[in-house]
Amino acid sequence: MVVKPSSESIKHAIGLLKQSGVDPDIISKQDLLEFAVRSPDAQQYALSQLLKRLELDESEDEEGDAEEQASTAAQDLLERCRNLLHELEQFASYLKEHKKDGLVEFRTFRNELKSEIRFLERLQKSDLGAEKIQHNISSSNFPYYETLWSAAKRSSEVLTFRKWFYWEPSSPDSNMSDSAGRQSHKTQSTPNKSREKHSALVDVVTQNGRGWIKVSTVNDNRILMELAKQGWRNDSDSDDDMDVDDTNTSNKADKPKDDDEDQVSLLKIATDLSRAAKSNRIHTHLPHITFVLPRVHRGAYAAVDAVLSRIVATGCTVQTADEIPTTPPLAATLHSLMIDESRSFSTTVNVDCTILLALVSDISHMVVEPQPWYPKAVTQQIAVERRAQLLPNTLYPVLAGRDLTCTTEAAQRMRQIVSTIGTDSEKARANIFVCDDAQNTKDNLIKRLANLTDHDVPPVLCLPIRVLPPFDLPATLSALPAVAAKVAEQLTDINQSIFLSAWANGITTLSSNATVAKQIERIIEELRGEDEETTGPHVWICSESRSLVSKAGRGDGKWGSAETRSVVRDIIC
Incomplete structure (x- = not known):
């Protein structure tokens, strides 16, 4: 016989459940009736069992939610990492399409991304608990990679990623990089163990070598903790608590590294980068260093601001969380990321004798068949021209639209060489590029040139090249x-x-004479001393040169005469 509880018993049971924090609505009607007819002791026992079951269910629900959240976070991180790698591959494809893939080094960065993706894929497939999954997510390198790539997309002319630069401790300013970090004995993608103490890692090399970007995901609290370990106390809002003397920062940067062991890590990095920059000048120019700090906030802590001020005093630019510009989509920045040396050219350029000869040479303008009397260098140039096509692919793009000048001495030497060994067509082109007839307009000269070449002549090519007054060395x-x-x-x-x-007029010189350009850089660096400001002339080196061809053989005395050899030798010495 089933005992039915009275309404008072049911009300008492409901009140007891509520007092224990149990919602009566989660109890079935039958269970509530059975609970109501029990004795007080039996009700207390049943209630304790119910509470245990509810706590277990709630714990299981929370654990399930935590695991689901951790799995979702891991999946999100994995997708973002894959998207970043996809963008990097798009950049690589764009460079290859424009035949610039050999100029940019990103294998290290790409391999690190692939390694991170494999790590996240293993993490997602693992049966680790939510806590361990979350710990692995927190230790992922992806936020750093993402910040690095975003900084790269905001820059221009990216040259390489994650590059080590070195300096000699005995003479920090004595070295000079022969290029923007490409294949230099002072730059490597991984540090040499024997020199690791005197090296600095640059995350992105931009502006074709003249810009260095350093990324750090350190936050304000981390900086404050480092300061606290060094004994700094925040007793006031004054930067004096840090014993900061910004006026002496540049001198401190020249001290041996061992003297900097008590510096905050960010400041040590800035000091090392400053030293490395002095030893890796780009054509006598110091690379400009930019720190990107997405988790540091200027103005939040006086001590952090003091550290930032000391970083700036080393010559670096600092971008904190609120100062980082918006990152453009990849499609909008691909062109600017590609190296284009002509972006740094002056609007007026100085054309030297080697470029003048390349502009008038038959080799540059038409198919030339090798002849037995041609020197080996000329024969090689003919072969190279068939695939390289110097004018349309290299010279015209940097000349078109700019005011072209040359010195009187360069024009005279070019004419001397052309008159000595040039063909009729080379002589005709020489009279177009360096034309003395003021009646010849640009359009007329371009039409004349078009009749002497197999290539399209840019309509914005500024002809003739303007010849400057005779050179005055003392002035x-x-x-x-x-x-x-x-x-x-x-x-x-x-x-x-x-x-x-x-150099004196601040304009770019276009030349194939790399020997002289390097000689000038070497002299400036050897005599630099304490002078940090002096920079040399801006010289663009064309990697290809073109000689003139001659219808006469060596036996006719043209190529082989002492006079001709002297003339040709003078322009490259």
Whole structure:
């Protein structure tokens, strides 16, 4: 016989459940009736069992939710990492499409991304609990990679990622990089163990070598903790608590590294990068260093601001969380990420004799069949031209739309060589590019040139090349740094006119004469001393040169004469 509880018993049972924090609505009607007819002791026992079951169910629900959240977070991180790698591959494809893939080094960065993806894939498939999954997510390197790639997309002319640069401790300013970190003995993708103590890692090399980006995901609290370990106390809002002397920061940067062991890690990195930059100048220019700190907030803590001020005092630019510009989509920035040296050219450029000869040479303008009397270098140039096509692929793109000038001395030397060994077509082109007839308009000269070439002539090619007044060495040296006098002593008269005049006027020189350009850089660096500001002339080196061809053989005395050999030798010395 089933005992039915009274209404009072049911009310008492409901009240007891509520007092224990149990919602009566979660209890079935039958269970509630059975609970109501029990004795007080039996009710207390049943209630304790119910509470245990509810706690277990709630714990299981919470654990399930936590695991689901951790799994979702891991999946989200994995997708973002895959998307980043996809964008990097898009960048690589774009470079290959424009034949610039050989200029950019990103294998290290790409391999690190692939390794991170494999790690996240294993994490997602694992049966680790929510806590361990979340711990692995927190230790992922992806936030750093994402910040690095975003910084790269906001920059221009990316050259390499994750590159080590070195300096010699005994003479921190004595080295000079021969390029923007490409294949230099002072730069490697991984540190040499024997030199690791005197190296600095640059996350992104931009501006074709002239820009260095350093990314750090350190936050305000981490900086404060480091300061606390060093004994700093926040007793006031004054930066004096840190014993900061910004006026001496540049001097401190030149001390041995062992003196900096008590610095905050960010400041140590800035100091090391400053030293590395001095030893890896790009054509006499110091690379400009930018710190990207997405988790540091300027103005939040006086002590953190003091650290940032000291970083700036080393010569770096600092971008904190509120100062980082918006990152554009990849499609909008691909073109600017690709290296284009002409972006740094002046609007007026100085064309040297080697480029003048390339502009008039038959090899540059038409198919030339090798002849038995051609020197080996000319025969090689003919073969290279068939695939390289110097004018449409290299020279016209950097010349078109710019004002073109050359020195009187360069024009005279070009004419001398052309008149000595040039063909009729080369002589005709010489009279177009360096034309003395003021009646010839640009359009007329372009039409004449079009009849002497197999290539399309850019309609914005500024012809004729304007010949400057005769070179005045004393006047030119008066407008240049003192080291220019030492440079002049090592140059021939024609190279003095070409390189020093452009240097004094602040314009870009276009040349195939890498030997002289390197010689100028070497002299400046050897005599630099404490001078951090002096930079040399801006010279763009064309990797290809073109000689003139001759219808006459060596036996006719053209190529083989002492006079001709002397003339040709002078323009490259």
